[in-house]
Amino acid sequence: MTDQIICPVCGSSLASDAQHCPYCNTIFGAVNRPSQGEASEAMPGSQPAPVQSPPGQIKLTGRNTQPLRPIQATPEALVPRLGDILVNEGLVSEEDIQRALALQEKRATVGRSLLLGEALTEMGLLERQDLDRVITRQLLSLHSALKEANRTLELRVQERTQDLENLVLQIRAAAEITQAAVSATSLDELLRRTVELLQQRFDFLLVSLFLPIEAGKAFLLQEAAGENAEQLKSQGMRIEAGSNSLVGWVAANKKPRLVTIGDGEFFAVREAMVAESRAEASIPILLNDQVVGILDVHHAKSYALDEEVLAILQTIGNHIASSLANIHLLETTRLGLKEISSLHKASQQIMQASHPDDILKVVSQTLSASEFSSIMFTATEQKLQAVLSRGLKTVISPDQDVSTPPLPPLPSLEVMRSLMPPGSPPLIIEPGKSQPLPDELAAFPKEAGWYGAVSFPIWCRSRLDGLFLLGMEYPGHIPQAIIQSFASLAGMASNALDKLYAFQTMQKRMEALQTMNTISQAVSVATDLDTLYRVIHNEVVRIIGDVDFLIAEYDARTNLIHISYMIDSGKLVNFDEPFPLGQGLVSILINSGQPLRLVENTEERAREMGAKILGRPAKSWLGVPLMVANEIVGAMVVQDLEHEFRFDEDDQLLLTTLGAQVAVALRNARLLDMMYHQAERERRLYEITNRIRSAADIQTILDTTSHELRKALNARHARVELGFREASPVNVEVKEASGAAEAQMEDLLGE
Known part of the structure; x- marks a missing residue:
């Protein structure tokens, strides 16, 4: 069986090299030539019915892939000329046609018009019945050509109408999504309604919204609608900025991008999300030139997404960015009221605190109740020791060991004192700021997973007693009013510590006076x-x-x-x-x-x-x-x-x-x-002297002296020797005496 093509107008089967359809007289051009087997389901002579989308759904066909209607000539061009038909059927020759045309011109010079058929019959070159038959056939062909021209025109009008309807639906969808975004009162509501409306109105396989985490180094799937949406959200899908994915590329380059299955690039990640996806587009949601989100869509048809659709999605993304800013402003206002209420409560607790640890505990509790990420430090041993953190990968609480979590390092206490002297405003640590900062402090927010941070010192008598930092997730995350509120909290804590220190100092001095009195009494008695x-x-x-x-x-x-x-x-x-x-x-x-x-x-x-x-x-x-x-x-x-x-x-x-x-x-x-020792010595000498004086002879004197010395000095043996040589002193020798006895001997002898 030879290859055939199908006429896109009447559905007739034709030879593969046919240049026109003899049944409907459609001429095929380069752009509308049917492929083999095209329109195989169309019945011969029927008109292809346009594909209808569900009510309110936009049929995405792409800019250069919409079905092209056949190129139709004018009805006069579709119907062959009478002379050509007569020559083709062999009723006359070309020479006969030329002779008849010459006769027409001759009669025209004298003011008489003569049709080609009349000239041929008048010259006897064509029978009248043959002429009538050919003319009848020519009129029928002209009628068919007129009908086909009207049909083609109707199809073109229908296509243009469909395009206009799609444009209107796109505008309506964008307006509806914009209205939903503007009316949303929370971030969750904004993201959920946006993805649902996009998926429903544009017939996407999957619509996903990613929000930045870790200061924009990665993006986390926050909301999705369509195939695998719940599964992807439950998995906590995370894509690194700059990674080999369309979302990663858009996050790094801040530009929208469209890829199809034919491109091959990023297809592995796309297939992991939706296996049936044949086209994917990602749109950056920009706010002050910062990527605050990424909109990602998938479609089952590779031709369904084009630059026009990308432009519409970018417009929707811009509205989402504005809505995000409004919601953040609303959240900030709500947070501001909450923080003010919390700070008012904290100020009352601080004023009632009776110990410095109670004041720092109130500050820690206030930070824990806040919706901002934070870290609390206390100054110990010339170092800043973390005692509480909230909203970090490493969570520290007062009930756990704070020496083991791997927190980013901070500069020394002396450096922090020089950076934030008493009375200075809070220190804002943010990329692109001109103030010189130590490397550890400049890198701290990024290593903690923040975009930036605000540092608030707590002072006591010009000594840095504590420090807490609030983390910024993106530029402007913490408004100035909130910063001032927390600065007031730090100021109240510092003032309370000063007053408490002054009170404790006065109390200590009063106790010191009482102590002096107590000790004076103790000394006197x-x-x-x-x-x-x-x-x-x-x-x-x-x-x-x-x-x-x-x-x-x-x-x-x-x-x-x-x-x-x-x-x-x-x-x-x-x-x-x-x-x-x-x-x-x-x-x-x-x-x-x-x-x-x-x-x-x-x-x-x-x-x-x-x-x-x-x-x-x-x-x-x-x-x-x-x-x-x-x-x-x-x-x-x-x-x-x-x-x-x-x-x-x-x-x-x-x-x-x-x-x-x-x-x-x-x-x-x-x-x-x-005095007591001297009195005791005098008493002993007096007793010994009295006993010696009461002796009757020399031997008794010597025995008494030896005995009393041995008794007084606790010695086991004592000997007294008397010499009668001139200028020879009396020698008293005490043997086997203890060290204490020797000392007593010295006392007794006055040596």
């Missing part, structure tokens, strides 16, 4: 130094807190230090043996005669002073010398093994004042001890 030391220790703990405590006595005559009283980790420690003045912090304190306070980098600073550290070094160390009349008699020390900045100037002043009274008590105790 104390006869036991251990009891006095316990009183002093209890008063110091009451004012300063639970710290290690030490009182050392110094004997300048022997250059020895004796630990008289020491509390270490809540336990009393006894030191029986004194030690010589050396290179420890207590020795440095005694040598200098000046108070010594180390509250940061204590170990390093002690080594710089030449001190030798034994055991676990303290984080904070405070010592004052005990002096009476410019004579150092000892030292009093407090230390904290866990916390830096544990002691301040008020604590030093308190210990210095207490030290003066302790020194007086220590000197009085020493004088009293010396």
Whole structure:
């Protein structure tokens, strides 16, 4: 069977090389030549019915792929000339036609018109009946050609009408989507209604809306309608900006783009979304030249999407961008009212706080209740320690260990103090800002998954006590009014800390006065130094807190230090043996005669002073010398093994004042001890002398002396030798005496 083509007008089967249809006289051109088997379902002589779309749905046919109507000539051109028919049927020859035409011209010169058929019959070249038959056939062909011309015209009018209807529907759809976007009161409603209307009105396989995450480094599927929509949303589909996908390309280049299955590019990702997709278009949703979203559509026909459809989608995308801005403004206003209410509540709680930790806790709770991503830091040991985070991949709460989560690093506390001095406005950390920032601070928002951040310091007496940051998801995410509200929160916290510190300082000084009075009374009545030391220790703990405590006595005559009283980790420690003045912090304190306070980098600073550290070094160390009349008699020390900045100037002043009274008590105790010791020596000498004087002879005197000395000195053997040589003294020898006995001997003999 030879190849055939189908006439697109009447549906007749024709040879593959036919140039026209003999049944309807349609002439085929280069652009409307039917392909083999085309219109196979059309009945011969029938008119193809146009494809109808559902009511309200736009039939996307593409700009250059709409069905083309056959090129029809005019009716006169479709009907062959009479002379051509007569020659083709062999009724006359071409010479006969020329002779008849010559006769026509001749008659025309004299004003008589003569038709070609009449001229042929008049000249006897054609029978009348043959002429009538040919003319009748020619009229029938002309009638058919007129009918076909009318049919073609009707089809063209129908096509143009369909195009206009599609344009109207497109305009209506865009207006409907715009109206839905404008009337939406929430982001979820805006995205849901947009994708649903696009999918319904344009018959897309899938419509997806992606929103930026991680400061625009990636885009997350936020809403979708059509095939696999729920599955894709449940999977949390994520596409990296610049990745090998159409959405990734549009995100990186900020330009709309259209691809079809024939292009091959990005098809793997497209097939993963919708297997039946043959065309995909992605539109960037731009706001202030920032990609705030991406609209992605899929169609089952490769010719269904073209530049006109892309332009319509871009218009819809522009409206979505405007609606996003309006919704963000609405959300910001709502958030502003919520934040103002929350901040008002926080201000009341801050004013009622009785401890600095309570103030910082109120700030943390306010941040937790806020809808902005945030991180809270407190200043500890010259570092900023994260205590709370919200809206980050790494979530920190006060109930968990905050030392392990991998948060981006911040500059040192000193650097942050220099960047945000007291009274300065909040520090805005945003790409493209001109202010110079340390690398760690400039990179912090991006590493935390934000576009930018706003930093709010919390001060106490010109000391940075805390810091919190609010994260910006996109430019302008945090309006100026919200920034000012949180700046007011930081300011209220700073003022409350200052007032609370002033109140605590005054209360501490009043307690110090009470302590001074208590210790003065204890000093005036104390006869036991251990009891006095316990009183002093209890008063110091009451004012300063639970710290290690030490009182050392110094004997300048022997250059020895004796630990008289020491509390270490809540336990009393006894030191029986004194030690010589050396290179420890207590020795440095005694040598200098000046108070010594180390509250940061204590170990390093002690080594710089030449001190030798034994055991676990303290984080904070405070010592004052005990002096009476410019004579150092000892030292009093407090230390904290866990916390830096544990002691301040008020604590030093308190210990210095207490030290003066302790020194007086220590000197009085020493004088009293010396007086008691001297009295005891005089009493013993008097008793021994009386017993010796009562002896009757020399031997009794010697025996009595030996016995009394052995008894007084606790010796096991005593011997008295008398020499009668001139200028030879009396020798008294005490053997096998203890060290204490030797000392007592010296006392007794006055040596």
